[in-house]
Amino acid sequence: MKKAIALCVLAIAILASVPAQAPVVPGLGSKKITINLWTHEDPNRSVIEKKYIAEFMAANPNITVNYNTYPSNRIFEALTTAFAGKQGPEIFNVSIGNAVSFIDNGRVAPVDYKALGLKGPADLEAMYLPGMLKAVERDGDFYGLPLEITNMCLYVNRKMLKEAGIDPDKDYPKTWEDLISLSEKIVKREGQIITRRGFDFRYDAYTNLFIPMVEQLGGEYVSKDGKKAIIGDEAWLKALQWMKELGPAGKNLGSPTYTAARTAFDKNDNTVAMSFSGLYQEARMKASNPDFYNSKDWMVVPFPQWKDSKKKVTANYSAHYYMVNAQSDKLAQQASWVLVGWMLSHGEEYLDKVAIIQPTKKLIESPIYKSMPYSDVFAKDFENANIVYVGKASARLSTLLSETIQNVMVGGVDPKVALEKLRKSAQEALDSAD
Amino acid sequence: MMGDRRNPLEEKRNRWGWFFVAPGIVFFSAFSLYPILYAIWTSFHNKKLLSLKPPKFIGLQNWISVLSSQDFWNSVRASAVFCIGVFIPVFLGSLLFALLISSRKKGKRFYQMALYSPAILSSVVTASVWLLIFDPRGLANQFLNTLLGTPGVDHKWLADPVMVQLSTILVYVWKQVGYYTILFGTGIGKIPSSVVEASMIDGANSWQRLTRITLPLLRPTMALVSVMIFISSLKTFSTQYLFNQHGAPLAPINVLTLNIYRTALSDQNLGKASVMSLFLFFILLVLSWLQVKAGGQGEELE
Numbered sequence: 001m002k003k004a005i006a007l008c009v010l011a012i013a014i015l016a017s018v019p020a021q022a023p024v025v026p027g028l029g030s031k032k033i034t035i036n037l038w039t040h041e042d043p044n045r046s047v048i049e050k051k052y053i054a055e056f057m058a059a060n061p062n063i064t065v066n067y068n069t070y071p072s073n074r075i076f077e078a079l080t081t082a083f084a085g086k087q088g089p090e091i092f093n094v095s096i097g098n099a100v101s102f103i104d105n106g107r108v109a110p111v112d113y114k115a116l117g118l119k120g121p122a123d124l125e126a127m128y129l130p131g132m133l134k135a136v137e138r139d140g141d142f143y144g145l146p147l148e149i150t151n152m153c154l155y156v157n158r159k160m161l162k163e164a165g166i167d168p169d170k171d172y173p174k175t176w177e178d179l180i181s182l183s184e185k186i187v188k189r190e191g192q193i194i195t196r197r198g199f200d201f202r203y204d205a206y207t208n209l210f211i212p213m214v215e216q217l218g219g220e221y222v223s224k225d226g227k228k229a230i231i232g233d234e235a236w237l238k239a240l241q242w243m244k245e246l247g248p249a250g251k252n253l254g255s256p257t258y259t260a261a262r263t264a265f266d267k268n269d270n271t272v273a274m275s276f277s278g279l280y281q282e283a284r285m286k287a288s289n290p291d292f293y294n295s296k297d298w299m300v301v302p303f304p305q306w307k308d309s310k311k312k313v314t315a316n317y318s319a320h321y322y323m324v325n326a327q328s329d330k331l332a333q334q335a336s337w338v339l340v341g342w343m344l345s346h347g348e349e350y351l352d353k354v355a356i357i358q359p360t361k362k363l364i365e366s367p368i369y370k371s372m373p374y375s376d377v378f379a380k381d382f383e384n385a386n387i388v389y390v391g392k393a394s395a396r397l398s399t400l401l402s403e404t405i406q407n408v409m410v411g412g413v414d415p416k417v418a419l420e421k422l423r424k425s426a427q428e429a430l431d432s433a434d
Numbered sequence: 435m436m437g438d439r440r441n442p443l444e445e446k447r448n449r450w451g452w453f454f455v456a457p458g459i460v461f462f463s464a465f466s467l468y469p470i471l472y473a474i475w476t477s478f479h480n481k482k483l484l485s486l487k488p489p490k491f492i493g494l495q496n497w498i499s500v501l502s503s504q505d506f507w508n509s510v511r512a513s514a515v516f517c518i519g520v521f522i523p524v525f526l527g528s529l530l531f532a533l534l535i536s537s538r539k540k541g542k543r544f545y546q547m548a549l550y551s552p553a554i555l556s557s558v559v560t561a562s563v564w565l566l567i568f569d570p571r572g573l574a575n576q577f578l579n580t581l582l583g584t585p586g587v588d589h590k591w592l593a594d595p596v597m598v599q600l601s602t603i604l605v606y607v608w609k610q611v612g613y614y615t616i617l618f619g620t621g622i623g624k625i626p627s628s629v630v631e632a633s634m635i636d637g638a639n640s641w642q643r644l645t646r647i648t649l650p651l652l653r654p655t656m657a658l659v660s661v662m663i664f665i666s667s668l669k670t671f672s673t674q675y676l677f678n679q680h681g682a683p684l685a686p687i688n689v690l691t692l693n694i695y696r697t698a699l700s701d702q703n704l705g706k707a708s709v710m711s712l713f714l715f716f717i718l719l720v721l722s723w724l725q726v727k728a729g730g731q732g733e734e735l736e
Contacts, residue, residue, distance in 0.1 A: 073679060077699045084483045101702060105484040191586015193570045203681055248593050256681025257592040258570060396701045403684045410593035411683035425505075429701075 022052070022059040022342050025115075025335045033332050035065045035339060036089035038079060039147075040072040040320070044283050044354040052343045063335055073204065076395070083107055083325075090328045090336045093147050096135050096319040096387065097207060097394040103136065103143045104392060109326040110141040112337040132359040135390045136321050144321030145344055148356035150278035151317040151385045152208055153377050154304065155265055159297040160186060160273035164198075172301045173199070173274065176213065176242055179304055183246075183253045186273045192252060199274040200254030200261035201246060206401045207388045208316045209276055213239040216309040221389050221397070222430065229397070229426035233419065238306075240408050240415035247409035255410060268292040276315070279378050283355035300374035302381050314381040316388045392433035393426075400425050470715065476708040483702035496705040506710065508685060509693040512599070513668055516689055519603040520610075520667040525660060527611045529652075532618030533644070546619060549612035557609070557672035564605045564673075565680055568592050592677055595686040602687055605673045610666070614659050621655030622648065661725040665718055671695065690714050 039049070046069060053065045068089070070078050076098040082088045088107065102108050113120050121142055125133055128146065136144040158168040164186045166172075173179045183198030202209055211221045219235025222228070230236060244250045254261070261275035266285045286293040303314040322344065324336045347363040350356050355372065357363065369375055389397065404422040407413040477496050481489035500506050535545045552560065567573045568591035579585050591601045625648060633643055671691040678684050678692070688696075690710060698707035 080483055080699050080702065101484050105482070106486050107484055189586070192588035193575060193586060195571070248588065248590060255570070255593060257568075257590075399696065399700050406681065406683045407685060410590075410681065411595050411685065432703075 022055040023338055024059050025063065025338050028060065028062055028331065028335065031062060031331060033063045033329075033335050035063060035091060035332060035336055036068065037065060037091040037339075038068050038070060038075065038082075038089040039093050040075045041069045042280075042354060042356075044287060045350070045356065048346065048349055048353050049343060052346065053339070056339050056342055060335070063339075065339065083327075086327065088325045088327065090325050090332050091322060091340060092325070093320045093322050096321065096390050097398055099136070099144065099321060099323065100390055100392060100394055102323065103138060107326055108143045109324045109328075109333050109337075110143055111145065112324075112334055115334050115337040116341040127360050127362070129359045129361060129364060132319075135319060135387055136323075144323040145340055146358055147320045147322050147344065148280070148350075149317055149319050149359045150208075150280065150356070151303075151378060151382050152202070152205065152276045152278050152315040153300045153302055153374070153381055155262070155275050155277055155281060156299050156301055157265065157268065157273045157297060158299055159268075160270065164273075168299065172299075173304055174302075175307050176304050177307050179274070180242070180245060180251065180253065182274075184251065187253055189252070192248075194252065194254070194258065196270060197254050197258065197261065197264075197272045199246075200258065200272060201243070201256075202262065202276040203256040203260075203402075203406075205276070205318075206405055207394075207398050208318055210239060210243070210401065210405060211389065212303065212313040212316055212386075213242070213306070215313045215386075216306050216311060218310040221401075222391060222426075226391055227430065229430050230419070230423040236419050237415050240405070240419060243405050243409045244415060249409065249412040256406060257410065266292065268297065278355075279357060279372065279375060280355040282373060283353065286355075300377045302377060312384050313386070314384045317382065317385045318388050391430075393429040396429040396433075397426055400429065473708040473711050473715075476704050477712055479705055481704040481708075483698060483704055489705075492705070496709045500706050500709040500713075505688070506693065509688050509690045509710070510713075512685075512687060513689045513691075515599060516603060516606075516670060516687075517664055517667045519599065520606050520670075521660070521663050523603070523607045524610055524614055524663050524667075525656075527607065528614035528659070529618050529656075531611065531615040532622055533648070535615065536619055536622045542619075546612070546616055549615050551612065552609045553613045555609070558676065560605060560609055561673045561676040564601070564608075565592075565676065568601055592680065592682040595683060598677065598682045599686050601682075602670070602673050602677060606667065606670060610663075614663065617659055617662075618652070618655060621652050625651045658725060661721055665721045665725065668714065668718060668721070 037053070039045075046067070050067055053067055057063060057065055072095075075092075076094055079088065079092055079094055079102070083102070094102070099108075111121075111124060113124060116124070118124055121140060124142060132146055132149065133142050136142050154173065156168060156172055161168040161172070161182070164182075166182060166185065171178075171182075173182050179199050186196065186198030187194060188196035207221075214221065214232070214235045217232070217235030217238055219230075219232030219239070221230070223231055246253050248255050258264075259271075261272045262277045262281055264272040265275040265277075266281070266288050268289055282293070285298075292298065305312060322340045324333050324340065326333075328336070344350075344358060347358040347360055348366060348368050350358060351363060351366075351372070352368055357369070363369055364379070388394075391397075400422055404418045408415050408418045476489070478491060478493060479489035480492045480495075531545075531549055535542050535549075538545070570588050570590075572591075574591050575587070575589055578589055579587055590597050592598055629647060629651070630643060633647055638646065669691060670689060674687040674689050674692045675695070677687060691714070694707050694710045694714070697703050697710065
């Protein structure tokens with residue numbers, strides 16, 4: 001009975017929040033417009049976005065929308081190439097670290113508040129949680145609307161922990177030291193080859209996960225004034241040494257050359273017990289392995305800290321914003337903002353079907369958010385989270401960080417040597433940024 | 435005076451000549467000459483990929499910065515190691531396969547096709563297949579461990595700095611050996627049968643025919659193939675790119691083309707990327723000149 005009532009409440013909440021019909025773009029007349037929309041791959045999201053686009057095109061027969069997806073590690077390169085050749089799409093999204101260069105080089109149009117039915121920037125800001133639009137604010141205007149804000153926590157396979165003699169409720173990993181020691185208990189190898197990993201890192205998200213490890217120990221990626229890179233050698237060396245211990249050059253517990261841990265985790269095939277991911281992973285798990293999703297064999301726990309952490313820092317959150325190409329035709333820009341507004345007005349459905357969070361006040365207070373498994377864990381961690389580094393050299397710094405960690409972890413490079421090289425290259429990148 | 439007078443027929447023929455080469459000249463100017471000149475111009479400017487501002491002239495700053503960069507010289511080293519590492523197995527392998535195939539009476543086409551088939555796969559598909567093979571639990575470890583009797587050893591095909599270079603070389607050799615086998619096969623086919631028959635009448639055995647007739651007459655093809663292997667291996671990119679995307683350390687396999695790509699797209703610094711491109715262009719130019727010379731030598735011998 002309780003379940004039925006909860007489902008009814010959810011259904012009513014979704015229906016009440018969804019506008020009945022897609023908006024009509026004003027002043028279009030008989031003009032024909034083509035809008036190209038480029039976004040990163042997410043099969044669950046593509047389904048609902050294509051539906052919103054079809055509704056939008058039905059309401060605006062003169063507008064054609066081409067929806068294209070790219071792998072998340074390629075979209076930045078695809079966009080950069082397209083924009084350099086003056087062929088950028090009308091609407092695009094890219095992670096905030098990479099979006100900065102588009103905004104700062106005048107490639108992004110400011111939000112068209114009127115097209116969204118708002119009076120101005122203050123109205124828009126009031127819709128979101130505090131600070132959520134700061135990364136796209138320039139001189140009082142906003143240059144993007146948040147599609148998703150992601151912070152990461154630790155997914156734990158309870159069954160695998162129990163089988164290794166670990167009580168998942170009491171002895172789940174709380175520190176980085178725990179992660180290594182528990183992994184050592186769970187890992188299985190055939191000789192040197194790992195056949196079961198206790199924990200493996202998320203190697204495409206160093207700025208989200210590794211930088212907080214350094215910050216917990218008092219180190220910094222870039223100084224507050226944005227002028228100095230790599231601060232606090234002791235913190236950096238300890239975090240790099242931890243990565244080395246995890247990898248094949250250390251205790252051989254994981255490596256970036258194995259299948260991505262989050263993908264293997266969802267399969268529940270006894271190959272990975274713990275992995276980092278965002279709330280969205282729940283939707284992927286639900287789609288790829290509903291039995292596991294509906295079981296009680298998994299849980300989500302907070303981001304680990306060091307035993308001797310100097311301050312509590314949780315995983316940095318990354319953000320994706322839908323943006324509009326400033327070089328496209330003015331009418332196309334207006335139509336694009338109307339479309340973006342229409343798509344993002346379905347925040348509850350994005351959460352329900354894709355498990356991605358648009359940081360609106362309305363969504364965070366909604367029953368659907370509160371009913372998501374472990375959303376409270378993500379929300380609590382979010383209170384201590386910072387946004388990933390967003391600066392003029394953020395894309396370059398992110399590349400340098402990946403190189404450094406991979407050289408230490410799999411290349412066997414001494415952390416001290418790697419840190420010196422990183423410091424030099426990162427400082428050069430900051431100094432040469434416009 | 436008679437000598438200065440031009441032949442109208444020749445003049446007419448020359449005009450047609452220009453007409454026929456015009457599309458080629460336009461194509462070359464638009465897609466080769468213009469980018470080369472633009473790269474030279476860009477190498478002296480502070481040009482950022484996404485910037486809408488006009489680039490500033492900065493003299494030799496990009497050149498000094500690139501040529502004094504450790505990262506750049508590491509890329510030169512990575513490219514050189516790759517070229518040399520690829521050259522020996524591709525050259526010897528394709529020559530050996532061509533000799534074996536040409537010695538067969540039946541099934542020549544089949545063997546050529548079988549060897550050539552990897553060359554028609556896209557580099558991305560090739561690298562993706564080999565990523566699975568080089569996975570720690572993949573075929574490469576299983577095969578080598580069975581061969582060496584070392585069960586459970588992880589040879590770190592994608593992790594160890596030396597092994598990852600070997601892995602990229604292996605992929606390239608597998609993909610390219612068939613192509614050069616066909617080139618050598620064509621060279622062997624061009625050797626006049628009368629010369630071979632004469633040597634047989636004179637009592638030369640197979641080894642003598644190979645070392646005294648086939649290999650000396652194949653010398654122009656060998657020169658051509660050598661230069662072609664160097665040129666194409668210098669342009670390698672996708673295997674290194676995909677391996678790095680899947681966790682392989684960058685430094686050992688950061689070949690020049692990959693460094694250019696990353697400098698232009700990730701760092702958005704077109705000026706520095708242009709300097710590296712011009713450096714690569716110069717090496718390719720020298721190799722192409724050698725290739726033309728080798729081709730000319732072949733024609734003279736024929």
